[in-house]
Amino acid sequence: MKLATWNVNSLAVRLPQLLAWLATEQPDVLVLQETKLTDDKFPQAELAAAGWHSAWFGQRTYNGVALLSRTPAEGVVKNIPGFDDEQARVIAGTVHGVRVVGAYFPNGQAPDSDKFAYKMRWLEALREWLRAELTQHPRLVLMGDFNIAPEDRDVYDPVALAGTIHCTDVEREHFRQLLALGLVDAYRLFDQPPRLWSWWDYRNLAFRKNQGLRIDHVLVSQALRDGTTACRIDKAPRKNERPSDHAPVVLELTP
């Protein structure tokens, strides 16, 4: 079983690239972030024509998530139950007995901002929901754009970026608290190329200079850990014309 996550930074712009990537990669499940589409604009027909079932949850201009799959997802949940949120950031569903949670974590902007305070509240709500979700669904994958670089080795210049957004101690502590639920960072279960990131800023020629961060993650529950056979970042779509600033992350599980 192959699962993947990709922040497409506008599905309206990236749909052709998405269809091409799906045709090549043939995942069983893909979660998307930053679709930036209201639900009436979601390209359900185009995806269905290519053989994909979709569940989606969006809003105007910002955020927006989706869950694509070869077979329909069951038990779809939108956003974090019990956490009142104007922003469309979470979609969950069950495919082939695996509970898939796709999430677009808040960016947080700057450590002293209101948006950062929201990020902290959101992270706490996510954690407490997942704690309950794991008791119901031991076979669970949490994946998406976390907007957190968990360790210094996930950052192109940890000295220059120390304490800045994505790299603060409190964000990293939240990441560790997600792991403490019994989740594992699948990327680190395997040898990986050095200095490979999942996001490169559009600005400052960051991709050409390989100045990026690893902020897109796939976390697997203990029950899935032994069946996890691969996890990789697919840098290729970042080289496309008009690319998303994020690369997809792919997970492979034994059936």
Add this chain to the structure above:
DNA sequence: ATGTCACCTGGTAGGTGA
């Protein structure tokens, strides 16, 4: 030299968020 992109409002540019 934040060497950008996407989307919005109200425009033939400027603001916001990432």
